[in-house]
Amino acid sequence: MKLGRPAQVLLVEDSPFLRYAARAVLQRRGYDVLEAADGQEALDLLARTRPDVILLDLVMPRVSGEEVLRALKNNPELARVPVVMLSPEPDSETGTALAGQVEGWFDKARMSLVHLADRVEAVLNDRRVA
DSSP states (O other): OOTTSOOEEEEEOSOHHHHHHHHHHHHHTTOEEEEESSHHHHHHHHTTOOOSEEEEESSOSSSOHHHHHHHHHTOTTTTTSOEEEESSOOOHHHHHHHTTTSSEEEOTTSOOHHHHHHHHHHHHHHHHHO
8 A cells, every 4th residue: 555545446346236335345444446347447447557456356258357367467567466356266277377376366256345345454464564
């Protein structure tokens, strides 16, 4: 988090309901929330901004979460931005391919939005300490 402003979270999720609900909880915690409805919107936003953490759905139209993650990790200015995947733990092939590239997985089918906000806070606190 940069001093003088709230931490900025990029929420990349194709479900309007989930985006709305997650945004409300995160904003109540004091975060500045940017939203993208698909991977292409996320890439467009990332060309103009550098969030403090990214919540990234894995399965989306146009550009998948995996493709967005690949683009992030190939961009020196964005490669260190922590990413939490919004998806159940992947199968072994996908999990192996993404190992070490994300701060973890958050199962959105079973998630509590309060726990999602807690996860964002934990990721940001880890980055401040590191």
